[in-house]
Amino acid sequence: MNAPPARDDWDVERIRGPAASGLRSWFPSPDLPDGVRLEVAECLPVFAVAATRFHDAGLDGLLSSLTWDGRWHVQIHRDGVAHGYARAVETPAGLRILSCSRDGLAADIDAALDAADRALPDDTHFALLVEVKPMAISVLMLVPHDQGTCWVVVLRVPHRIAFLPRGMLIGAGAFLERMRAVPVVRGVDPV
């Protein structure tokens, strides 16, 4: 699929209930003290985009390059506070949990959603999680339902990329412009 999920698909309740059920075996009772309340909170579709698209595409081209493989990011709250997240995918047999993490990305997403609610109080956008793995970058992208401005909140970025401020709402055009200067993170060369 090469477009954000259709508005009709944007019903997180159909993800949240099955996710809560699917996550049960990931959280055995010996791991959790009595009285702790874990909940599935927000669910965001996870999009990917090729690193090359930042160099050869304009904003419209970039948005049409976002790819979605059915993967959802599932925020997990512990007593109302971000505790971690799961990744899940819809299959014909139902929702399947792929991974579970206590990474701080969950808290970053909560803060970004708070910022988005303050800045965009009207229901004119929907939120996607966009990941550019080779660049080690994750952003919350706020896409207008029809006409309007696309906004981005940078969640994760390599240490040395100071020109992509984290946690701030920036226009998607400015984000694209800055992304053109971001190198890939190599880690280990496969040669």
Add this chain to the structure above:
Amino acid sequence: MPFKCATGVRIEPAAMPAATWAAAAVAVRRYPFLRQRTDNWCWVACVAMVEAAWNVAARSQCEIARDELGAADCCSSPGFEACDEPANLAGMTIALRNVRPQAISTLPVGEPWLQGQLAHGAIAALWEWDDHSGGPACHVVLIVGSRALSAGRIAYAVNDPWLTAPDELTYDELMSARGAGRWTYAWTHV
């Protein structure tokens, strides 16, 4: 409707007895979780986690980079910029064998193999990302254990040095590098 939802859906913990839980886990030496100190030092952080698990050397990440890259000094600059370099496959093999001489470099060949190898220690997994530009882009994570979930599925404990905490992945998620690439190479017995 605001972006942030007001209420959640409760996750009921699985009612698995503690003894059953312990029996379902593959016992692997405890590997501490360490974050990589620079953008390209996933390999350094993995070596540091192996060192800490086996209680040898206890070098800092910049000392490991200095030793393995053959640099004069990697620790002086605050951001370690001078030594923020990737390893290559041979260099990673040497770095791991400096800590664990029995380390084996190999290809990942299926889930039964993975389960069997975890009996010998952690596994360093090389993920190659799709859709990179400007040269190859790879990442190394450490698989440090596994445990049974319901319905016969298995969760693998992974120390991914890019993240801030350990996480658990299914085998498919390991093989697909979290859906963003492929698991292409491995070092076992580490």
